[in-house]
Amino acid sequence: MEYTSGSASWRDVVRRAVRGLLRRRRGAEQPGWSAGVPLIALLAGLLFTTTATTASGTSLREDRRPQLAQLIDDRRTQLAAAEKRAAQLRDQVDRQTELVAGSDEPIARQQARIDANRSAAGFTALAGPGVIIELDDAPRLTDLPDGASNDDLVVHQSDVQAVVNALWAGGAEAMSIMDVRVLATSAVRCVGNTLLLHGGVYSPPFRIAAIGDPSALQQALADSEGVQLFRDAVTHFQLGYQETVEAELAVPAFDGSAALRHTTVPESAR
Structure with missing residues (x-):
């Protein structure tokens, strides 16, 4: 117009x-409506x-949806470039630190202490036996069960968190979600049926890999109330749940920033 x-x-x-x-x-004489x-x-x-x-x-x-989609693509490209640049700078810092450690005894001691804890902190790749869990949305049903809605047909944040918490409780030594290493500071968040993790956006099926004793990990999953609730939904709403034991499973090292942005003091320590 x-x-x-x-x-x-x-x-x-x-x-x-x-x-x-x-x-x-x-x-002048005019009709009332005039x-x-x-x-x-x-x-x-x-x-x-x-x-x-x-x-x-x-x-x-x-319709501004094409412009919005283009804006999202541009931001993703900028984010990928920023992450690549940040990784290069971290590598540069590590190399410079190693050079200085060769001639500075205090820095060498601190570097040795850091290296000893890199594996536990998630900054080295690990391999070993473990399990892989895949969670997926249900197919769109034409006839929903009584009392059900489309919201019952998707994987939620609580479902992913239930699996992650159960695997940690089962003694997982290392874990990744969608091939991204999960740390103690990792936050699992969902928007709709997409997963947000360390700045990345992922769509189902969600693949969670954990290295550890397969029997202990499977037992922890079976004992988890949250996981059992999801398995019940699998039966009623055809959601996807697959649990696979792997004799040799690789989990990549974390390559992002481990800086804390928010922290609180536990009640017991106050």
């Missing part, structure tokens, strides 16, 4: 309204002028 100049259309409407009111005051014509014209002019000002020469009904 195209709009004319707001000021020009407004002046035209005002002139017509004034002429209509002047004729009314001269006592008395409201100037007021209607005045309101219509106000509406068109406001719309033209808001539109600023563009269409108010234009």
Whole structure:
């Protein structure tokens, strides 16, 4: 829809309204409904002028979804470039630290202490026996069970968290979600049926890999109330749950920043 100049259309409407009111005051016989014509014209002019000002020469009904999708793609590209640059800078810092440690005894001792804890902290890749869990959305059902909704057909944040917590409780030595290493500071969040992890966005099926004693890990999953609730949903709503034992499973090292952004003191330590 195209709009004319707001000021020009407004002046035209005002002139017509004034002429209509002047004729009314001269006592001309007019139908009762015609008395409201100037007021209607005045309101219509106000509406068109406001719309033209808001539109600023563009269409108010234009579909902006392509622009939004492009904006998301641009931000993802920028994020990937920033993460690549950050990884290069971390490597540079590590190399410089190793060089300094060769001639500085205090730094060498601290570097040795850090290296001894890198594996436990998740900064080295590990391999060994373990289990892989896959959680997936259900197919779109034409006939839902009584009392069910489409919200029952997707994997939720609580489902992923239940599996992760059960695997840690079962003695997992290392864990990854969608091939991204999970640390003690990792936060699992979902928006709709997508997973947010360390700045990345992932769609189901969600693949969770854990290195550890397979029997202990499977027992921890079986004992978890949250996992059992999801398995019940698998039966009722055809959600996907697959549990696989692997004799040799690889978990990558964490390559992001481990800096803490938020922390609180436990009640017992206050």
